[in-house]
Amino acid sequence: MASSNVSSHTGQMPVSLQGLSPRVQDLHKRIKQFIKEHVLPLEVLRVQRLSQPGINRWEIMPEMEEVKARAKAEGLWNLFLPLESDPEVKYGAGLTNLEYAFLCEEMGKTLLAPEVFNCSAPDTGNMETILRYGTEEQKQKWLRPLLDGEIRSCFAMTEPKVASSDATNIESSIRREGNHYIINGHKWWTSGALDPRCKICIFMGKTDSGAAKHKQQSMILVPMDTPGITIVRPLTVFGYDDAPEGHGEVIFENVRVPVSNILLGEGRGFEIAQGRLGPGRIHHCMRLIGYAERALELMIDRTMNRVAFGKPLAAQGSIQQDVARSRIEIEQCRLLVLKAAHMMDLYGNKVAAPEIAMIKIAAPNMALKVIDRAIQAHGGGGLSMDFPLAPMFSAARTLRLADGPDEVHLRVVARIQYYLARQAKL
Numbered sequence: 001m002a003s004s005n006v007s008s009h010t011g012q013m014p015v016s017l018q019g020l021s022p023r024v025q026d027l028h029k030r031i032k033q034f035i036k037e038h039v040l041p042l043e044v045l046r047v048q049r050l051s052q053p054g055i056n057r058w059e060i061m062p063e064m065e066e067v068k069a070r071a072k073a074e075g076l077w078n079l080f081l082p083l084e085s086d087p088e089v090k091y092g093a094g095l096t097n098l099e100y101a102f103l104c105e106e107m108g109k110t111l112l113a114p115e116v117f118n119c120s121a122p123d124t125g126n127m128e129t130i131l132r133y134g135t136e137e138q139k140q141k142w143l144r145p146l147l148d149g150e151i152r153s154c155f156a157m158t159e160p161k162v163a164s165s166d167a168t169n170i171e172s173s174i175r176r177e178g179n180h181y182i183i184n185g186h187k188w189w190t191s192g193a194l195d196p197r198c199k200i201c202i203f204m205g206k207t208d209s210g211a212a213k214h215k216q217q218s219m220i221l222v223p224m225d226t227p228g229i230t231i232v233r234p235l236t237v238f239g240y241d242d243a244p245e246g247h248g249e250v251i252f253e254n255v256r257v258p259v260s261n262i263l264l265g266e267g268r269g270f271e272i273a274q275g276r277l278g279p280g281r282i283h284h285c286m287r288l289i290g291y292a293e294r295a296l297e298l299m300i301d302r303t304m305n306r307v308a309f310g311k312p313l314a315a316q317g318s319i320q321q322d323v324a325r326s327r328i329e330i331e332q333c334r335l336l337v338l339k340a341a342h343m344m345d346l347y348g349n350k351v352a353a354p355e356i357a358m359i360k361i362a363a364p365n366m367a368l369k370v371i372d373r374a375i376q377a378h379g380g381g382g383l384s385m386d387f388p389l390a391p392m393f394s395a396a397r398t399l400r401l402a403d404g405p406d407e408v409h410l411r412v413v414a415r416i417q418y419y420l421a422r423q424a425k426l
């Protein structure tokens with residue numbers, strides 16, 4: 001792979017990495033090497049496998065499990081859990097968000113790496129939710145096997161019938177009956193629901209539709225083998241089914257779980273959603289920097305080696321401008337990711353909310369531009385599965401919607417600007 005950071009033109013370690021502790025520098029080096037040796041070959045294998053006729057797309061590739069076991073044995077595992085939510089380093093690796101940003105960026109260079117290192121959505125957000133808000137019993141039952149990579153999970157908030165970017169619209173119900181809750185609802189875009197390893201769902205619904213607007217919702221743990229859960233169909237993104245995880249349309253009909261499955265308590269769902277989505281969002285942004293770096297590397301390699309109209313594509317001014325613009329935009333976004341991560345470490349997720357919102361808009365849009373330029377420079381090949389650009393474009397496009405559409409985050413950023421302006425006048 002070509003060098004991944006403009007700072008490495010000196011031949012030295014990229015400047016941005018030099019300030020990291022020796023431990024994090026070592027992790028970074030090992031992750032990079034591990035991806036090159038084990039994950040990139042897996043990427044090729046997966047494309048070949050999924051194109052075989054008669055293959056069951058929803059079965060887990062055995063090679064994936066082997067590579068995961070190796071990553072775990074090498075200690076490249078659960079690096080995502082921030083020190084701030086796990087101060088005794090009981091569950092994670094004890095890294096700050098800022099430190100993790102550099103590692104997560106590397107993981108973004110292939111769509112398979114996050115799972116290999118047990119650092120993929122929606123599991124990471126779900127693990128952090130159970131860690132922050134779960135009881136000891138819930139942690140033992142669900143967090144432990146998730147951290148050990150024995151099971152996977154999904155998160156069911158979005159509903160087809162209502163505009164779910166406004167979570168107060170959610171209509172699903174969670175009704176108490178004696179020692180149980182009865183759950184009814186129609187969800188879609190429940191990522192991971194089709195994965196045979198998916199054993200637990202964090203479900204959001206209303207426990208009291210008469211309560212104050214942000215106290216109506218609750219979150220509850222629902223084992224996926226509970227009677228009454230039907231996966232209607234896997235949804236596709238630009239035709240990709242993202243097997244074997246998939247994005248499910250799921251019906252919950254009179255699903256009965258014990259009252260002890262509630263997270264934090266009735267009426268606390270909105271509060272949990274706010275706490276859950278911050279870290280999940282920034283992880284997506286860290287990985288998007290990795291997507292863009294990979295796309296740029298591929299673009300540079302390709303254009304150096306292909307000749308059109310008598311000279312390498314790399315000698316064309318328009319291609320050079322695309323490369324230069326991509327480099328500038330990646331660097332800009334990386335700085336905002338790092339700032340947001342640093343603010344989360346220093347002041348907590350709530351204070352860092354504006355920076356998280358800003359980067360949640362900036363990073364997918366930047367990655368889309370860079371990947372699109374790389375696709376263009378690859379010609380027809382860029383749209384094929386011979387390169388990872390098309391699935392990366394699809395994943396980046398998803399992130400202008402998933403975990404909140406751009407417009408909702410723009411609203412957050414604008415509101416804070418007006419708030420600050422009013423404060424300044426007082």
Ligand SMILES: Cc1cc2nc3c(=O)[nH]c(=O)nc-3n(C[C@H](O)[C@H](O)[C@H](O)COP(=O)(O)OP(=O)(O)OC[C@H]3O[C@@H](n4cnc5c(N)ncnc54)[C@H](O)[C@@H]3O)c2cc1C
Pocket residue numbers: 122154155156157158159162163164165166188189190191192237247398401402403404405406407408411
């Ligand atoms: C691949 C993929 C995976 C996903 N995974 C999950 C998952 O695992 N779990 C889960 O619960 N959900 C998941 N989602 C759902 C995602 O979070 C929602 O699609 C998103 O929150 C938007 O909700 P909606 O689709 O209902 O759009 P709507 O709420 O109907 O909004 C439609 C559009 O209206 C515009 N809009 C909304 N609010 C405003 C505003 N204030 N100002 C201006 N314009 C506005 C936006 O452009 C928005 O895209 C996933 C989505 C995708 C595509």
